[in-house]
Amino acid sequence: MATTASHRSRLRLVVLQTLVFSLLATLGARLYYLQVISGEQYQGQAASQSVRDIVVQPQRGLVVDAMGRPLVSNRLIWVVSLDRTLLGRMSEADRTELLHRTGRAIGMKAHKIEAKLLLCGDADAVAGTCWNGSPYQPVPVALDVPEAAALRILEQPEDFPGVVVDRQSVRQYPAPYGVNAAHLLGYLSPITKDELESAEEAGDSSVNGASVVGRAGVEKEYDEWLRGQPGYQQVAVDSKGRVRQDVSDLEAQPGDTLVTSIDAKVQSVVEKQLADMIATQRATRDPVTNRNFEADSGAAVVMEAKTGRIVAMASQPTYDPSVWVGGITDKQLKRLYSEAAGTPLLARSFQGQFAPGSTWKPFMTVGAMTHGYTPSTILNCSSSVQIGNRAFHNHESAGYGPISFAKALEVSCNTFFFQVGMHFWQTLGSDPDDVNAKDPLVEQAEKFGFGKRTGVDLPGEASGRVADRKWKRDYYESMKGYYCGIAKKPQDDKTSDFVYKFSREFCIEGWKYRLPDAANFAIGQGDTIVTPLQLARAYAAISNGGTLWEPRVGKAIVSPEGQVIREIKPQKDRKVKIPATVLRYLDDALKGVATVGTMQWKLGGFPLDKVQIRAKTGSAEVYGKQSTGWVASYTKDYVVVMMMSQGGTGSGSTGDGVRAIWEALYGVEGDQVKPGKAAIPGTTPPRNLPVFGEDGSILPPGRSKGDDS
Template sequence: MSPSSERPRDRRGRLRLVVIQALVFSLLGTLGARLYYLQVMSGAEYQGQAAAQSVREIVVQPQRGLIVDDEGRPLVSNRLTWVVSIDTTLLGRMDESDRRALLRRTGRVIGEKPRAIARKLVLCGSDGAVAGRCWNGSPYQPVPVATDVAQDAALRIKEQGEDFPGVIAEEQTVRDYPRPFGINAAHLLGYLSPVTKDELDAAEADGDTTINGASVVGRAGVEKEYDAFLRGQPGYKRVAVDSGGRVLGDVSDVAAQPGDTLVTSIDAKVQSVVEKQLHQMITTARATYDPVTHRNFAADAGAAVVLDADTGRVVAMASEPTYDPSVWSGGITQQQLNRLYSAKAGTPLLSRAFQGQFAPGSTWKPFMTAGAFQNGYGPDSMLSCPPAIQIGNRLFHNFESESFGPITFAKAIEVSCNTFFFQVGMHYWLQYGSDPTNTDAKDPLVEEAEQFGFGKPTGVDLPGESSGRIADRKWKLAYWKSMKDYYCGIAHHPQDGKTSDFVYKFAGEFCTEGYMYREYDAANFAIGQGDTVVTPLQLARGYAALANGGTLYEPRVGKAIVSPDGKVIRRIHPKVQAHVTLPAAVKAYIDGATLGVSREGTMAWKMGGFPLDQVQVHAKTGSAEVYGKQATSWVASYTKDYVVVMMVSQGGCGSCTSGPGVRKIWESLYGINGESVNPDRSVIPGVTPPDGLPVFGKDGSVLPPVREEED
């Protein structure tokens, strides 16, 4: 058959075949070109990406810096512990039954319930996350699920890897507390806890590379105040893993940089003496009968502070009740956490030394004397000291209603005469502000208290400091405005038989005239009673200004920051907050009066046989009354070198409870045994704190400071 006779259907079939062949060859050409591009032109790039998928980056936490005392003794160090972590990426590739089996197997070895382990593996911010228990770090970072794991358990996991896929056991560092001389110092040192999501977000926004999701940060004390120096710089390790998540080897790493060392002004020996004496005074008070309340003293809390009078540095500071800072290492249980915040347990996390606020009682009187002497009174001024004095329709008494007749300010300080100082407060009230509604009236005693820094934070380098309170006219008006509705509600509510008549009466008076600053307010202020409160640290700082002639320092615990290789990065110098106007004649008078307290006054019966001619301890006792509670015991004292203050809440008489402990502290500071003074027996070499810093050796050793020999 000729071509011309070929049927149209056959021609169309051949045409389709040609088109299909062309398409096939075109596709094959495109595929070949693509394969050439992927394998030849871009082969190296894709090979690198494939390799990267088998490399995992792990954050290596740095060793946190040491905290040492002024002699180089370690207060906080680090120790190695076994930590078990779980690789969640591998865990996520398992089926449900295998995952549960692995958690059960791991839990049996480390002593944890599978459900508890599972909660720790949940990424914070995701569904099912429990705050404080979820994982705040990278989802590609192995998640720590147990710390302080027994070595045999950790080695079992390491040696039987086929039974524990994705479970890692390795040694890491956690905080350790050497406790030199048995000290606690928890409120000074503080503690650590895992970084929060908000903190992590803030660090990332600021470009702070020292914090990551696995970091722990300081939460209190110097751990928090100097956290940026102590935490160090994390490192990073890149490891090769197989498809099962097992580590094949290291690819590269950037070493972590240890944190810096914090040198403090704390002396561990003094701290030990202070803690033991505070504890002993509280224990003794609890076994002592209170004739006023007809039960033993509750002595529910206490604090003691030792300051360097010339620099404002903190030499020792103790508070009770306290806690063991090591409970935070490796994770704290909910039961332990509840106790730390428990009011029934005395709220152990609260430092009574710089966060507790208490009426100062008669320890206030030297400051009132300084104010009075610069506003009309003087050494020759005499006022009567009756057993009680009537102000309005109320009688205000001396302690145990004692009477001494006409006396001077010095004698009034020695015997702690309240009625004497009542008259001083009333005098200024009548002279400058007898109008109880005048909030702008002059008050020399309030002004003097403000000069000595009361009513505001001292500026100590410890977080969470309380400000105290000066209960003057302005404060009383502000307080009335804030509480008026509450007390008016009580006063206008029908009596229910549960609320005492006193409370109804008080509420009614407060509702209508609680803003008025009356004569008895001024009288109470002059003896450190009423609504004025101070922290023990504030009181110690005020007495340091009396001792050094009027310089008001911001107390310091930190002394220097030293790098891991022993170089001094920063010296933390004492900072002057203000200067108190304290004429030399006024200082000399107060020095004499407070020395008289130790020789002949309210502290004398606790200082018998003490060599006051060689070590002149100036003191003032206080027994601050608190409504519904037993009196607060105070002793504030100073020499040319130091200030020692002790307070016991619900401890009764100042010298009765705190006096013996304060004496023991002074004996340790000056090496006193009986009536003999031997500086070589002092707990501090050379009696006074060293000016220099500990010596840091290249081998990591820390030696005491080099002291210049005296001529």
């Protein structure tokens, strides 16, 4: 019995020893496989888990004026970022303490830091706040951090595990001569998820989740050139996320420089004059309404007449473009879109649409003189004209008797042009239902580019509107439900007599193009609207002999090394066929506006014999508002247009400002022309580009032969 028990014990021991040896053999074989056969593979995987890919954002390209002065540049700021991966390994208590400690250091609430760490697409993520980049890259939570706070974090890394502090470049605005140019330059904001996905599908590697992109102005139009190419840095980190060594480094490529046709000195003069004219009118009594002018907005354009290049362009109200740097607050954003603040984001110069008033009459003159009327035509400039059951009055009911087209332009006679518009309606399209009736005045307006975008290299341009028969029919179809809805109900306290009466008439026959429509069209009233840029381009065509240019702000793209990559040359839109006799007649007539007509009182003492300005003033009536004032003027070199909404008459509201701009352009002091005092050396813009030095310096361009012509 004892022998049997002893045998069983030995058997169990043998089995146990066999199992132990088997386990050891299996473990040894597995270790041999891992360390010897697959050692390199697993070593690489282990190393990769401690290597982080960091996107290095490129420095965005500069924007400079025609003389090489920086309009937009860059500055370095301190940026604090947090490593999401390391935070995820922390206990809840340690994570909360770190967020609070970091918040105290940078002056930011912990819950706001938390919101910035959320990935866009997470349940609680807020668009514009959440992180749109790689989840494995440190997330920026604070930009433009004070240097003292940044250094404190850098000097105490043990207290801020996973907190990364580095320097990045952001936009700054040097403002030479105090220029603003916000609507020209535009602004940046973070790339959206949809934009990033579209770029990835297109194979565009120039953007990533942390990119900022242009949203307006030249920042948007030339974004692909300005943005540069991101770099990528691989770093080895320890278990606490601290960088131990660089593994590899692909340098970021800076963006290209955009040279514009803007001249900062002229831009400064234009902005100042526009702001001053608005301020003056706001302090001036309107004799019509017996209250001060609202002067709620305005715009000004200076264009090269021979090329369509924009030399200066300003809009009011404007804004400080630097508010977008580092993220804009909700309060700031609401103000930019606020109607009470004048909608500062709206660029009135090329996005604002206004009735042109009498600045429209030169184009109507061309239409008339190429369809039966002649320089010898005489019509009666009476104080009013009866059209249907209503008397249409001349400005201030003035009457000048029988006059020519030239005199009608000088004194801006409405009743003269009423008769021209009515004549074509009566002879070519007296059926108010005929949407296809010919109208030479409408055709001429369209030939000068009105009703369509100019093609300027700025996003968001408005098209304006030529209110012809087809437009009126289309407008009726789109609005009849609204106005007929008002007309079918009894009038209430919220609906004025005018609106109620208009609604009833519109509902019954709002599609008809009647005689008053044609009369109003001929003087730039009614439903026709233009942008200041459209008007400037059309006057440039009168100046240069009929060429309609696509306006340009960009002049060239230059690489970071100073090499010209692309010249942005002026593009012809079309040639407006105007007989030379008509063009000379019109040119002389508009010269008369400056010397003896409605602009003369603002140009007294100006050396018009040396700087021959042609001009046209305009005052457009707007229902429920004060008049919109215009002055459109030109020489052989430039076009200057300025307008003011609710500012009164054209010359009265903007005449002094237009004169000051001409004085700056030609160096006029009193009755003397001093070319050396001109805002642009040589009086006209240089044909050459600025000189880019190898050391990064930018010098003014050398002038080529013929620039002073």
